[in-house]
Amino acid sequence: IYSEASGKGDAGYISVKTSQLSIDNGEISTKSEQSNGGNIDLSIDQKLIMDNSKITTSVQGDIGNGGNISLYSRYAIVKDSNIIASAYEGKGGNIQIDSSQFIRSANSIVDASSILGINGEVNINAPDADISSGLNQLQSSFINAEQWMKTQCKKRTGDQISHFIIQTRDSLPGYPLDLLPGAIHLTNFNESLSMPGRNHVKELYLKGDYIGVITLLEKIVSNPDQTNLQKCITQINIASAYMKIGHHQKSRSILDKIISTIKIENNTLVNSIFYSMRGDLTLSLGQDLNSAESDLQKAVDLALQINDPIIIAYSLNNKANFYASDKSYDNAWNIYIEALNYLKNQAKNKSVNSIRATILSNMARISFYKYTSKFDRIRIKHRIENAFIQALKMDESYDLAYNLIGLNDLLIKFILKNPNYKETCLDIDYSILKRILDIANKINSPQLLSYANGYLGRYHELTNQNKKAINYTQKAIFCAQQGYYPEILYKWQWQLGNLYNKTGQVSQACKFYNASIETLAPIRNEFFQGIRFSQNIFNEQIRPVYLEYSKIKLNKALDDVGDQHDSSLMEVIQIMEDVKIAELQNYFKDECIDIVQKHKSLLSYIDNKTAVLYPIPYENKLVLLMLFSQGPDVTSIPLKIDELKNLSNAFNKRLHDPEKEVRIKNLAYVLHQKLIQPVEKHLSSREINTLIVIPDNFLRNIPFAALYDKKDNKYLAEKYAIVTLPALTLTEEETKSDNDQILLCGLSISRHGLPALPYVQKELESLNHLLGGKVLLDEDFTLEAVNRELQQNNYSTVHLSTHAKFEDDPKNIKLSTYDVSITTDQIQDMIFNGVYRGHPVKLLTLSACNTASGKERSSLGLGGIAVKTGVSSVVATLWKVENEAAELIMAEFYRQLKLKNVSKAVALQNAQKQILSHDRFSNPSYWAPFVMIG
Numbered sequence: 001i002y003s004e005a006s007g008k009g010d011a012g013y014i015s016v017k018t019s020q021l022s023i024d025n026g027e028i029s030t031k032s033e034q035s036n037g038g039n040i041d042l043s044i045d046q047k048l049i050m051d052n053s054k055i056t057t058s059v060q061g062d063i064g065n066g067g068n069i070s071l072y073s074r075y076a077i078v079k080d081s082n083i084i085a086s087a088y089e090g091k092g093g094n095i096q097i098d099s100s101q102f103i104r105s106a107n108s109i110v111d112a113s114s115i116l117g118i119n120g121e122v123n124i125n126a127p128d129a130d131i132s133s134g135l136n137q138l139q140s141s142f143i144n145a146e147q148w149m150k151t152q153c154k155k156r157t158g159d160q161i162s163h164f165i166i167q168t169r170d171s172l173p174g175y176p177l178d179l180l181p182g183a184i185h186l187t188n189f190n191e192s193l194s195m196p197g198r199n200h201v202k203e204l205y206l207k208g209d210y211i212g213v214i215t216l217l218e219k220i221v222s223n224p225d226q227t228n229l230q231k232c233i234t235q236i237n238i239a240s241a242y243m244k245i246g247h248h249q250k251s252r253s254i255l256d257k258i259i260s261t262i263k264i265e266n267n268t269l270v271n272s273i274f275y276s277m278r279g280d281l282t283l284s285l286g287q288d289l290n291s292a293e294s295d296l297q298k299a300v301d302l303a304l305q306i307n308d309p310i311i312i313a314y315s316l317n318n319k320a321n322f323y324a325s326d327k328s329y330d331n332a333w334n335i336y337i338e339a340l341n342y343l344k345n346q347a348k349n350k351s352v353n354s355i356r357a358t359i360l361s362n363m364a365r366i367s368f369y370k371y372t373s374k375f376d377r378i379r380i381k382h383r384i385e386n387a388f389i390q391a392l393k394m395d396e397s398y399d400l401a402y403n404l405i406g407l408n409d410l411l412i413k414f415i416l417k418n419p420n421y422k423e424t425c426l427d428i429d430y431s432i433l434k435r436i437l438d439i440a441n442k443i444n445s446p447q448l449l450s451y452a453n454g455y456l457g458r459y460h461e462l463t464n465q466n467k468k469a470i471n472y473t474q475k476a477i478f479c480a481q482q483g484y485y486p487e488i489l490y491k492w493q494w495q496l497g498n499l500y501n502k503t504g505q506v507s508q509a510c511k512f513y514n515a516s517i518e519t520l521a522p523i524r525n526e527f528f529q530g531i532r533f534s535q536n537i538f539n540e541q542i543r544p545v546y547l548e549y550s551k552i553k554l555n556k557a558l559d560d561v562g563d564q565h566d567s568s569l570m571e572v573i574q575i576m577e578d579v580k581i582a583e584l585q586n587y588f589k590d591e592c593i594d595i596v597q598k599h600k601s602l603l604s605y606i607d608n609k610t611a612v613l614y615p616i617p618y619e620n621k622l623v624l625l626m627l628f629s630q631g632p633d634v635t636s637i638p639l640k641i642d643e644l645k646n647l648s649n650a651f652n653k654r655l656h657d658p659e660k661e662v663r664i665k666n667l668a669y670v671l672h673q674k675l676i677q678p679v680e681k682h683l684s685s686r687e688i689n690t691l692i693v694i695p696d697n698f699l700r701n702i703p704f705a706a707l708y709d710k711k712d713n714k715y716l717a718e719k720y721a722i723v724t725l726p727a728l729t730l731t732e733e734e735t736k737s738d739n740d741q742i743l744l745c746g747l748s749i750s751r752h753g754l755p756a757l758p759y760v761q762k763e764l765e766s767l768n769h770l771l772g773g774k775v776l777l778d779e780d781f782t783l784e785a786v787n788r789e790l791q792q793n794n795y796s797t798v799h800l801s802t803h804a805k806f807e808d809d810p811k812n813i814k815l816s817t818y819d820v821s822i823t824t825d826q827i828q829d830m831i832f833n834g835v836y837r838g839h840p841v842k843l844l845t846l847s848a849c850n851t852a853s854g855k856e857r858s859s860l861g862l863g864g865i866a867v868k869t870g871v872s873s874v875v876a877t878l879w880k881v882e883n884e885a886a887e888l889i890m891a892e893f894y895r896q897l898k899l900k901n902v903s904k905a906v907a908l909q910n911a912q913k914q915i916l917s918h919d920r921f922s923n924p925s926y927w928a929p930f931v932m933i934g
Contacts, residue, residue, distance in 0.1 A: 003030045003038050011038030011057070011067060019045045021073075023053040023081075030057045030067050031225075037067030037085070037093060044073035050081040050108075054224055059087040066093030066112065066120060076126075078104035082224060085112045085120055092120030102126035113219055169246035171284070171530025172487055172523075176405040176451070177541075179321045179365060179533045180358045181280045182314035183399055201237075207443045208398025210241040217241070229265045232258050236274055239281075248285055248530050255281070269311065272302035276315045283322050285529045289811070296322050309346050313339040313355050321362065325532045329370040336363050353393040360387040361403055365533065368410055377418050381425065384411055388432060401439040401448045408432045408455050413540075415462065422462070429459055447488060450479035454492045461499060470499050487526070490519040494545050501552055510556075513549035517578070520545065524582055538586040546579035551618055554625075557634070569632035573602060573625060576614055580694065580727040588824065588868060603629060605728050610690040611683055612728055615675055615699055617641045624679050627728075628686055635678045645698050647671055652701050656879055658925040668708035668715070668924065675699075676707055676716060683720075690905055691720040694728060703878055705912060706928035715924065717912045721905035723932050730867045731934055740842075742773035743789055745781045745817075746801035752821055757848055759883030760801045766891050767799065771898075782819045783826070790833035790841075797843040798831065799890075804846050804876075806865075815846075824868055831869040843904065844869060846876040847890050865933070873904050873934040885926040889915050893930075908932045 003012035011030040021044050030038030037057040042048070048071070057067030066087035076099045085093025092112040102124055104110070112120030204212040220226070221234040239254040255278050262274050279295030282288055299315040316339035324332035336359050346352045364383040371380055388407050394400040408429060415425045433456050440448030454476030460469035473496045480489035497512035520542065527537055550572050557568030606612060612627040622639040626632060651667040654660050683691070693704045704724070705717035716722060725731060744767055748760040761777060768775050774793070776785055781802070789795070803816040814821040822830070834841045844865070865874055875893065877886075889911045896907035912927045921927060 001028045005032045005035060005038070010036040013038050013041070015041045015043075017043045020047050020049075022049045022051075023055075024049075024051045026053045028055045032059050032067075035059075036065050037087070039068045039093075040070070042069075042071045042073070044071075044076075046073070047075040048073040048077070050076075050078045052080045054082040054084065056082065056084045056086070056224055057093050058084070058223075058225060065091045068093045068120075069095045069112075071095075071097045072099070074100050076102045078102075078108045078110075080105055080107060082109045082111070084109060084222075084224060086223065087113075087120075094120045095122045097122075097124045097126065099124075099126045109222065111222065169526065170250075171246050171248040172526045173246035173530075174244045174402065175487070175531055176402050177409050177537075178406075178531050179324055179362050180317075180403065180406065181321065181532075182276070182317045182355055182358055205399075206395065206397040208402070208445055208447070210244040213241040214238055214245075228261050229267055229270065232261055232265060232270060232274075236270070236277060240277060243281060243284070243530075246526065246530060248281060251281055252285070268302050268306050269308070272299045272306070272311055272315055275299040275302065276318045280318045280321065280532070283325060284532050286534075287529075289322075289326075293322055309342040310351050310355060312342045313359065316342070317355065317359050317362065320359075321532050324362065324366045325534070327369075329366050332366055333363065333370075348393070350395055353390070354395070354399065357387065357391040357394050357400075357403055360390045361407060363387070364407065365410060368414065369536070377414075377421065380414060381418075381421060384414065385428060388428065392435070396439055396442070398439070398443060398445060398448065401436045401445075401451075404432050404436050405448075405451050405455070408436070412455075412458060412462075426459065426462060429455075433459060446479045446482040447485055450476045450485065450488050450492065452476075453479060454488070454495065457492070457495060457499070461495075461502075466499055466503050470496065470503075473499060486519050486523050490516045490523075490545070491541075493519060494548075497552075498548060501548075506552065506556065509552055510549070513545065513552065516545055517549065517575075524585065528586060538583060542582060542586070543579060546575055546582070547616075547618070550575040550579075550616070554623060554634070566631045569625070569634055570602065572634075573614065573627060573632060576616065576625070576694070576696075577602075577727050577729050580696075581730065584726055584730075584867060602627065602728060603631070605731060606692070608686070609688060610692060611686065611688045612692045612694060613679065614694050614696070616696055617644050617699065622674060624675070626679055626682055628682075628688075630686075633679075633682055635682075637674065637678055639674060644674065647674070648698050648702050651706075655703070655706065655925050655928060658882075658923045661923045661925075664706075664924060665708050668706055669710045671702070672707040672709055672716070675704070676709070680709075689720060690723065690903070691716075692723045692725055692728070694725050700724075701878070703924070703928040703931060705909075705931070706924035715916065715928075717909055717916070717928070721903065721909040721932075723905045723934070725934065726867060731872075740796040741794060742767070742771050742797040742799060743776070743786070743793075743795045744768055744771075744773050744799045744801075745776045745786060746799075747778060747781055747803065747816055747818060749778050751818060752803075752816055754803045754816060757801070757803070757883075759887055760848070763801055763847070763887045763890060764799075766887065767894060770891065771894055773797075779818055781817050783817050783822060783830070784819075786817070787830055787833060790830065794839040795834060795841060796839075797845070798841050799845040799847065801847045801890075803848060824865065827865070828869050831871060840870060842872045844871045844874045845890070846874065847886055848877065848880060871934070873932060875904070875908060875930065875932055878929040878931060881929055882921075882926055885915060885921050888921070889927060889930055905932050 001014060001016075003014055005011040011032040014028060014030060016028070021042070028040060028042075030040060032038070037059045040055060040057055042055070055069060055071075057069060059066050066085040069083060069085050071083070076097065081104075083095060083097075085095050087093070095110060095112045097110070110122055110124070112122050201213060201216060204210075204216065217234050217238045221231050221238065226234070235254050235258045239251040242248070242251040242254065255274070262271060275295045276299035279292045279299060282292035282295065296315070296319040300312070300319055303312040303315040316335050320332045320335035320339065323335065339359050340356065343352055343356055360383070364380070364387040367380045367383045384407060388404070391400060391403045391407065394403070411425055411429050411432070415422050415429070433452055436448060437452040437456070440452050453472045457469045457471075457473035457476060460466070460472060473492050476492040477489065477496065480492060493512045493516035497509045497516060500506075500512060501509035524542065527534070527542065531537060553568055553572045553575065557565055557572060560568050606627065606629050608629040610629070614625040614627075616623040616625060617639075619641055620638065621636050622644060623634065623636045625634050647667065647670060651664070651671055654664045654667055691704075695702075695704070705715065705722045707716045708714075709716070709719070712719070744764045746757075746760040746764045748757050750756040764775050764777055767773075774789060776789070790798075800815065805814050811823070813824050815827055831841050831844065865876070892911035892914050893907050896902050896910045897904065902910075908930060912930065915921045915927045916924075
């Protein structure tokens with residue numbers, strides 16, 4: 001039953017009086033195109049039953065008010081149905097429901113709203129109006145959410161501890177320092193696919209009011225007059241807006257819900273936009289990159305079918321971002337060029353200008369990281385300038401300012417790396433900032449105002465106007481505090497701390513560095529996802545805050561005396577612990593990394609024969625921070641960081657070649673002079689026998705055991721049991737029991753394109769003879785078999801003699817079994833079988849692993865594997881070792897471990913001392929790669 005008015009008159013009035021009314025897949029509605037909606041009056045003596053039906057009054061025009069709905073029924077049951085009185089700009093109609101019992105399912109809607117005007121009133125006069133909350137129809141099939149779920153930290157660690165976190169979002173909101181996705185939203189679609197509200201949505205997009213966009217579009221999508229295709233378009237835009245405010249999982253959920261409708265409607269344009277956006281979202285989440293690549297390619301193929309150059313360029317830009325995020329810069333570059341070629345002959349309209357600006361900004365960004373030679377500086381500068389010129393052709397909008405912020409930050413990085421271009425680049429920088437500030441003031445955006453003032457502060461700092469720099473930075477902090485913008489706020493607190501330190505106001509500097517770290521701490525996990533180009537984000541945006549603060553606190557400690565001196569040094573150690581935990585979290589993209597922290601005193605982790613060494617390389621000096629059971633100490637030497645890095649890299653490279661023993665010893669001696677000799681007197685006076693090294697940055701790649709003391713003619717391994725840790729607070733106490741069992745696994749044959757390891761069989765047989773235990777060799781060494789053993793038996797030690805490769809990207813870490821190559825997450829799940837049963841694995845041995853030579857972050861994977869798997873200790877190799885040497889050192893290590901009162905660290909030290917006493921294996925290349933972690 002319906003009444004419709006297409007002209008200027010009001011829609012007709014509908015009145016129904018009956019004893020009972022059943023509406024099954026039916027509709028009672030009034031509709032007006034240009035005037036007021038008609039009223040609906042239902043008077044039912046007994047019962048109203050609605051099933052998958054609707055009662056609606058609607059107005060599509062700009063000024064008309066929605067019609068009123070009046071319903072009286074003794075009993076009213078509303079299932080999967082809607083009662084809606086809506087308008088566009090006018091007032092929504094009123095809904096009055098009187099019933100002795102009004103029951104509705106949870107997905108039924110009673111709504112009196114206006115998209116742009118005043119909402120009407122809904123009055124339900126029924127005793128049990130809220131009983132509907134208990135009624136819902138269960139779906140017969142469910143979305144498989146397993147790939148998006150993480151096991152609780154408590155279950156993953158086995159500890160009786162968990163975290164309660166109030167999380168306002170799951171990722172960083174739109175991040176201007178990232179690669180930019182194509183900006184295709186509702187206002188770009190063809191008129192035939194659009195719907196009411198188009199112009200108002202566009203206004204909200206221009207202002208960057210994404211919450212407003214979501215609010216408006218969620219009203220629009222509930223409009224019963226929308227077609228399924230229009231609803232899909234609206235939902236795609238809602239999902240896009242959620243990404244912009246940092247709710248990526250919510251965005252993913254929306255896209256998952258509409259995929260079946262997308263496939264049924266089969267609109268090539270909408271499908272291309274959908275798959276490009278879903279691929280971009282998956283990329284930014286860092287999940288299932290094969291799926292991301294597939295979606296992005298599908299989007300390009302569909303765009304080519306409709307032959308729309310703008311849509312093609314949009315989809316190609318997102319595809320290029322995928323390759324850029326993987327450092328495949330040449331592939332990315334060629335795809336960006338292809339995208340630009342499709343836009344060559346297009347009229348320079350708003351959409352063309354926008355996508356061209358996006359592509360050129362992305363090309364400028366990857367140029368900065370792709371080209372490292374001094375001969376490429378002009379090329380990089382030219383590309384940043386070109387991107388800036390093209391960006392200025394965009395509409396004056398939040399998107400334009402967002403693009404300019406990214407270019408400004410890139411220009412500052414270029415200036416700091418190439419100071420000879422400072423004067424000319426600063427002129428461009430100031431022009432960019434004035435334009436951002438103008439836009440920010442026009443649209444009254446606190447985020448943009450904060451960015452503009454903060455970067456103006458940076459500009460004045462670079463021009464040595466520190467007073468003005470402080471003033472602008474204070475304004476930036478004030479603007480960032482006008483809403484929830486911690487990802488912006490911490491930057492300017494950090495900058496203000498640095499400015500106060502430069503001007504000698506140390507206490508103020510400490511205050512703002514501390515504030516920056518406090519602001520950053522709750523959102524550090526957001527840097528793990530939501531960013532496409534994340535390779536350098538930790539070293540550029542997080543790590544420097546901690547290191548700069550530690551340097552200030554360290555200088556303060558040197559001026560302090562007595563207890564205050566020790567207290568300040570302990571603060572520095574805690575800062576270093578925090579940054580190392582943050583780095584591991586960032587590397588593994590895992591917020592549970594710090595769950596094993598016991599929150600004990602740092603001094604409680606060590607005894608009076610153990611020392612902890614934190615070697616911290618700053619720009620022009622090396623700080624050696626020590627922790628003893630009696631308290632901290634510190635010494636430093638003048639040393640440029642590049643000199644130490646070159647020495648470390650050369651030493652690491654020489655150690656891979658056993659024939660270069662003389663050169664190895666020379667470098668080992670030089671590094672000993674820098675890293676150990678300055679603290680040697682502290683170690684000897686306290687009769688230290690175990691040295692825990694917590695290396696920083698590139699120092700993680702060298703085995704400290706191989707450092708050589710020419711005076712005593714001894715390697716460090718001959719003087720101390722060396723333990724390497726990612727952080728002191730991530731360690732577990734060592735325990736021994738008399739009934740320890742071992743699982744011995746190995747792969748001696750060639751699998752997965754990797755060479756055979758013929759010594760493995762003999763190694764496992766030797767260890768089995770010595771220790772007993774279960775052996776899984778070659779065909780028996782499958783992932784399923786290992787999981788089964790760990791589920792059914794209480795193994796305290798797992799020995800894996802197989803290919804294991806640790807890379808700077810954790811996604812590329814692989815450990816070979818007979819049937820598959822497994823990832824760190826699979827290794828973690830495998831080892832956790834014991835945790836779940838209350839018998840955790842205490843020692844994990846990887847006797848044939850290899851870290852990627854020359855890649856600083858590759859050793860993070862090796863250092864973090866103990867924390868990731870939850871084991872107390874890991875014995876591993878930094879590079880592949882000669883077969884016989886590996887067999888000998890492993891056998892001796894386990895022999896020593898069987899002795900009473902011998903720790904794992906001492907057991908490895910004794911094994912290394914024994915093998916270096918053999919003339920054939922005295923070279924550190926044979927024994928130094930074995931490291932004890934934990």
